[in-house]
Amino acid sequence: MNEIVTQSLESLRGVGPKLAERLRNYGISSVEDLLFHLPLRYQDRTKLTPIGALQDGTEVVIEGEIALVSVSGGGRRRSLLIKLQDGTGIATLRFFHFSMAQKNALQKGDRLRCFGSVRRGAQQAEMIHPEYSRSFGNSENEDSLTPIYPSTEGISQGQWRKLTDQALLILAKNPPTELLPKRKNDYGLSSALRFLHRPPPGADLQALRDGSHPAQLRLALEELTAHQLSMRELRAKSRERAAPILEDRQGLTKRFIEALPFTPTDAQHRVIKEITTDLATAKPMLRLVQGDVGSGKTIVAAAAALLAIASGYQVAVMAPTELLAEQHRRNFANWFSDLNITQMWLAGSVKGQKREQALAAIANGEASLVIGTHALFQEGVQFARLGLVIVDEQHRFGVHQRLALSEKTTGESRAHQLIMTATPIPRTLSMVAYADLDCSIIDELPPGRQPVGTVLIDNQRRDEVIERVAHACRDGRQVYWVCTLIEDSDTLQAQAAESSYAELADALDGIAVALVHGRMKAKEKDAVMSAFKAGEYQLLVATTVIEVGVDVPNATLMIIENPERLGLAQLHQLRGRVGRGSAASHCVLLYQSPLGQQSRARLQVMRESNDGFYIAEEDLRQRGPGEVLGTRQTGLMEFRVARLPEHEHLLDEVQNIAEELQVSQPQAVQPLIRRWAGDRQAFANV
Known part of the structure; x- marks a missing residue:
């Protein structure tokens, strides 16, 4: 093993037990870790300015x-x-x-x-x-740009520079092993590290800021390759155990599709076929189904569930909220009413004897279809023959949660996994965050679905918007009014849900207005949403808790206050609550002026497009992957050099290099993952 990999921090001047502990707590355990701890930015102190x-x-x-x-x-x-x-x-x-x-x-x-x-x-x-x-007139200018390092409490920039000065001296004598295949006109690893720690005078600061300098691209390529290999290892580990072969032995899937009151789209048929092919093999399916709001993912999930049930196995369907899980329960009960399938409900609200009965039915195999929330993967829940796990709105769960549910199997077999999301994921992020999954896309909306017309209106015209709401309600339609805060705030110019509710209830005489927000108890929220779906309320004032919500075809108008505070993907999800019937639907983005140029450009994307994938790409470009995906479900390393979408153009090459290493240099795979991930290897020990 190369000496630099294991050389201890205590071998460096100035590193005593206390500093060494701080560095280790920060994820730096060796000189090599120190070399891969790269600057965030640079200061140019190499020349005097008059x-x-x-x-x-x-x-x-x-x-x-x-x-x-x-x-x-x-x-x-x-x-x-x-x-x-x-x-x-x-x-x-x-x-x-x-x-x-x-x-x-x-x-x-x-x-x-x-x-x-x-x-x-x-x-x-x-x-x-x-x-x-x-200064005594003989001060010398710095001989390189001054690096500014990511840091933690108790370690100054001066200390980082002294430590990396020593690490660079060690690097010169004992360079780390090159683990990537040789490429033409390529920076060597040591040269790239040396350049990025101490860029020479005249280095292209703009390229360094943009992440486009060749030295950064060299390291980004290696880091993304390490991440890709880590995800592939996760996939291989997930598929080590056998899975049951699931086929439509009783013709249930065929009967279900033929009995539907509409014809599934070509995209739905294609995705069902991909799933059917996966389930017919003895390797665990790991498939992500992406589909825009209203594209009919639940029909696909139902078809997959019937393949498992027809083969004598149980299916677990997990949703992030009781409201959404309840909607699935009703849909499945309706669709499967003539198929003699025992369905069981399990959520946090199921207590006492009802819970005991549910657990017993799941454990003895009586319940073929189990629908619920995260309660499904808690201790005490044991399936007799779990064959398929379906997770809806994957972005609301951690990866470990869905993996924990797939482990609820007996014996050596592992359940198949079908992951669904209505948040379209740009190809860039799919290749990075979901590299352990096969991806299917339902890229077609059912016939009759109309795009939602979207307009931007200044809050100064609020009275006009309220009048429009009144008109829609009196025409027999239902309306959502979405606020971004629960309580008023002096610092944020946002109308709170509570004050908007009071204002609208007062202004809209004779119209039934309800309020729902995240601080309400789950039972209260569900009761209000159910009443709204049943038509008992015409106007629902809500926070973004309705982003993932029930299907109300009669809701044709949505007002979103302060849309400039939300990301594009979230706005698109919210807008998807309307336009679920055949009537023309509209979304009003009620912004607070003055609206900055960047915010206006973002909202224009919503006005111009109903394409969730285009909107997701724009969201990624404007806000970055951490904001688009959130960290809970990605399991991504915190990249040190790689940036998305700036380094998107490297991803195809990353796939090729990862393939080449696995085939011809398998001995390089683990050192490469360890070099970049250390203890943070994606989804370690799952």
């Missing part, structure tokens, strides 16, 4: 002679002012936090070298709290 050439917003080094030292203001508003001149101009150094000893140590005529951010003051350029040191 004071007369200072520009607003730049970070620069200046040097000059003190012309004046004074204290301005009084009490807590005092500040220390230093006037610095160099013959080309005068700059003000301003310190809001200072001591008299600091003031007295700075005398007129002293020379200072300073580094800081420039802002344009009333009369001349200013630096607020710059770093400074005395």
Whole structure:
């Protein structure tokens, strides 16, 4: 093994037990870890800038002679002012936090070298709290850009630089092993590391900011390859055990599809065929079904469930909320009413004797179809012959949760897994976050579904919008009014659900208005939503808890307040609550002015498109993967160098390299994963 991989931190000067512990707690256990702990950004201290050439917003080094030292203001508003001149101009150094000893140590005529951010003051350029040191006219400029490292409490930037200085000396004598296949015109690993820790003067700062420098691309390629291999290992581990062969031996699936009052779309037929092929093999299916809001994923899930039941196995259907699970329960009960299938319900609200009866029916195999929430994978739930796990709205669960449910099998077999999401996932993220799954896409809406017309309206026209709501309700339609906060806030200009509810109930005389938000108990929420679905309320004022909700075909209008506060994918999910019937539906984005240019551009995407996949791509481009996916369900490493979508163009090459390594250099796979993931290997020990 290469010495640099295991060389201890204590071998470095200045690293005692306390600092070593802090570093280990931060995920750095060896010199190699230190080398792969890369800067977030850089400061250019390699050249002096004349004071007369200072520009607003730049970070620069200046040097000059003190012309004046004074204290301005009084009490807590005092500040220390230093006037610095160099013959080309005068700059003000301003310190809001200072001591008299600091003031007295700075005398007129002293020379200072300073580094800081420039802002344009009333009369001349200013630096607020710059770093400074005395200069005797012979100060040398830095010989590389100054790195700024990600850090943790108790480790200063100076310490990071001293530690990485030593690590780079070790790197020069003992470079880490090259684990990727050789590529043409490629940065070597050691050269890329050296460059990114200490970029030379004149390095392209813009390329480094954008993540497009060749040294960054070299390391991003390796990091993404390590992640891809990690995900492939997860997939291989998940498929080590055999799974039951599930086939439509009783013709249940065929009878179900023929009995539907409509014809499934070609996309639904295609995805059902892909699932049928998977389930007919003795390897566990791991399939993600993506489909836009209203594309008919539940029909696909029902067809898959019948394949398992026809083969004598049980099916578990898990949804993130009791409301959505209850909707599945009703749908499945309706569709399967003539098929003699015993269905069982298990959620957190099922207590006492009812729970005991449910657990017994699941354990003895009497219940063929079990529908519920996360209660399904809790201790005490044991299936007799679990053959298929269906997880709806995967993004609401952690990966470990769905894996825990698939482990509820007896003997050596493992259940098949069908994961569904109505949050379209860009190809970029599918290749990274869901590389352990096969993907199917339902890219067609059922006939008769109309796109939802979307408009942007300034909150100043609120009265007009309320009148539009009244008109829709009096026409026999139902309306959602979505707020982004529960309580009023002085700092956020957002109408809270409670105050909007009071306002609308007062303004809309004779119209039944209900309120639902995340702080209500599950039973209360479900009761309100059920009453709304039944038509007892015409207007539902809600927070984003309705993002994943019930199907109300009569709801044709949605108002979303402060849409600028939400991501595009979430807005698209919310909008999907309307347009579920045959009547024309509309969504009003009621924004708070003034609306920034970036926010306006985002909302225009909603106005122009109903395509969830296009919207998801735009969301990724604008907000990044962490915001789009959230961290709960991704299991992604926190990438050190790789950025998405900036490095999307590397992903096809990453797939090829991962394949090549597994076939021709399998001995490199584990070291590569360990180098980049360390203890954080994706989904370790699942």
